[in-house]
Amino acid sequence: MDEHRVNVGMVGFGTVGTGVAKLILEKGDLIAAKTGIRLHLSCIVDTDITRPRPVSIPHGVLTRDLNALVKNPDIQIGVELVGGTGAARDVQRKLLESGKDVVTANKALLATHGSELYDLARAKGRCIAFEASCGGGIPIISSIRAGLAANEIQAIFGIVNGTSNFILSSMTAKGLSFPEALALAQKKGYAEADPSLDIGGGDSAHKLAILASIAFGDEILLEDIAVEGIQGISHDDIRYGAEMGYSLKLLAIGQKSGAGKISLRVHPSFIDKESELARVDGPFNAISVFGHAVGQVMFYGRGAGMMPTASAVVADIIDVALGNSAQVFKHMLIRPRAEASGRIEKIDDLVSRFYIRVMAKDEPGVFAALSRILADHRISISGALQHEGTGPDNSVPVVIVTHATGERNMAAALKELSTLSVVSGKPVHIRIVDIPEDRDG
């Protein structure tokens, strides 16, 4: 079989870069046999070229000089693994301007400057491939774009941040507090020293912006996405939710509403504990995609880590080398912002069910007072739970699950609840997300 040799340059030689180098150097024969593409790692650019890495790099490949890549016309593909939105943006621009196709895992950059970079790539007749930006080694981008190409995508529900999922799973399974679970995640290497992008929902929002753009064909900005993290989650609420049949997950949701609008949000979500996504534990990712023809399709795997992410990066390199990415990129449907922005539903307009918990004095008439306020705001109760006193001043947790109601109603009701003299502290509210299970009847 004839082989097509492709020269690859890489910028950023950290964890994922090391994995990419390993795959290209150690599995080159396998890849050539499977795909007809013979990958050649021409150069690796990094500021640190002395630190030992667990892969043996041929002499002369490692350099501090970005120009060794950018100015080398024999290199067809540039892989940007710098990360972040600063230097990485400059790197991608230079790669595209020098006529190279770009492969990247940089969700933060694509979520914030994707449109600028896509435009530049198109102007230069190049493409950007970014399978590794979402879901680690799970082929979710190509599946949505190609595998489900004949579908009108109706919704995406994703557990796309392994750190948060590990923390919530640990709180659920081991009864840990949030700080304990975070410390465990850090100890195991799943959370960084500054975990704010993961636990605050920002990383999930980056990925949702990318997934929703390709699924719905609209230019999605980060500001379109309502984001709440898991920092405030108490183990008590996970436990009470479980008693009522729910599992708590940090979900990234992109969903078409009846009115043709798209709801985009990242927030802690109680979901039916029998649902597929409820069973995704530890640092794993899973993404359920609903298409009008295919129904529900779920993709599950490791959403991060050296080799899973490298697997996606190298798959993209091959896809670019085969010319497939160029075809798909050329026709990537992204409606102009002017058209897209009118289609984004504001979080204030969201209607959903809610789990609420207040710490209330254990005395007669309390439940009546609470339910009176909800009724005043036209919020209907579908279930309730009261436990023995555990809070300060012998207060007891009163948990209420509501029928569907608007965000504004709920905000107003919560505000009024917190003013009740029998209520101590701020009421907790967590949205209940009804994933439209594509179940057998």
Place this chain on the structure above:
Amino acid sequence: MDEHRVNVGMVGFGTVGTGVAKLILEKGDLIAAKTGIRLHLSCIVDTDITRPRPVSIPHGVLTRDLNALVKNPDIQIGVELVGGTGAARDVQRKLLESGKDVVTANKALLATHGSELYDLARAKGRCIAFEASCGGGIPIISSIRAGLAANEIQAIFGIVNGTSNFILSSMTAKGLSFPEALALAQKKGYAEADPSLDIGGGDSAHKLAILASIAFGDEILLEDIAVEGIQGISHDDIRYGAEMGYSLKLLAIGQKSGAGKISLRVHPSFIDKESELARVDGPFNAISVFGHAVGQVMFYGRGAGMMPTASAVVADIIDVALGNSAQVFKHMLIRPRAEASGRIEKIDDLVSRFYIRVMAKDEPGVFAALSRILADHRISISGALQHEGTGPDNSVPVVIVTHATGERNMAAALKELSTLSVVSGKPVHIRIVDIPEDRDG
């Protein structure tokens, strides 16, 4: 955006064909906007052109004459949805010989005559795309070939026959007998009047032959695959297995062994009831793929039905139209049969754990006799369970779970067990499959 018009001809206008026509006719604008491909359904060939179908076909498109497709040089892609291995083979040959690319959902044909058809396609410079042959709407073929291209695939564990999974799920959840569950599947349209290909494991074997060929790069023949169906399964064994922590699934397994051989088999399998595949209920499919870099990736969705299968067919049509399929097909690694056949492990050489049940007289010394025979065959017991008598002659079910042992050992032990005077009927044995969970430690 410029559109590329592609003329499509289809042979076979049954359930899936109707879905394909609906997608092309009703979602043509969406597909063109997403992919740049404007699909035109030029002709549909079927022996029955009068039966009403739930899609409105333009005048002149429907015909009984295959030549209207084959002899029309303006049609680039032929979709074969005839099914089976007779007429369909002739249709695919004619399509390829007339210079058309082929898209098909026909697993039976590819599993039995794939090599002949692939050779013909290559000789004619054409390609065959068959995403819809496995897993319905789940993009499993493209994910293994492209998304996981940088991986050495270690194993595939698939629930790939929705009929069997529905039957086993119903037996498990509702306590139905096999005949009752089969009747329910037929009533719901999940099983055909003659269900033998589904419940006998043949359909799963067809799909495994295709999946394993692309995953491992060897030409797999049906005769390489050991096949057992679910016809003989008793609800009692599902119940006893559940008590010991297992769920029963009909699995299609392709797995590399330590010695570089590949084990290929379809059989009822007890798997850990906490594993991802154990939770796949009803008529759904799920396929776990293990790659050396990516770890476990699981794909879940509807494995059959009009629109899910049509979703995959139309995705393939688009992929062929974009030229991507030709690239991938050209480089599809299939080692010649001479090389492949030495790599297939015989089922007799398989080592696995077993669930066994014998109906034995409820009298002293029985368990000692049973365990003596197992010990004589060097089979070690890891667990046992004895219930109150339910069988004929006041016999009681004795359930034993073994440590790993060879098939030959087990066959010899079972033979000897059945000769014991205290044992009535034939001992039941079901393999326990340890899916290498890619779990967080």
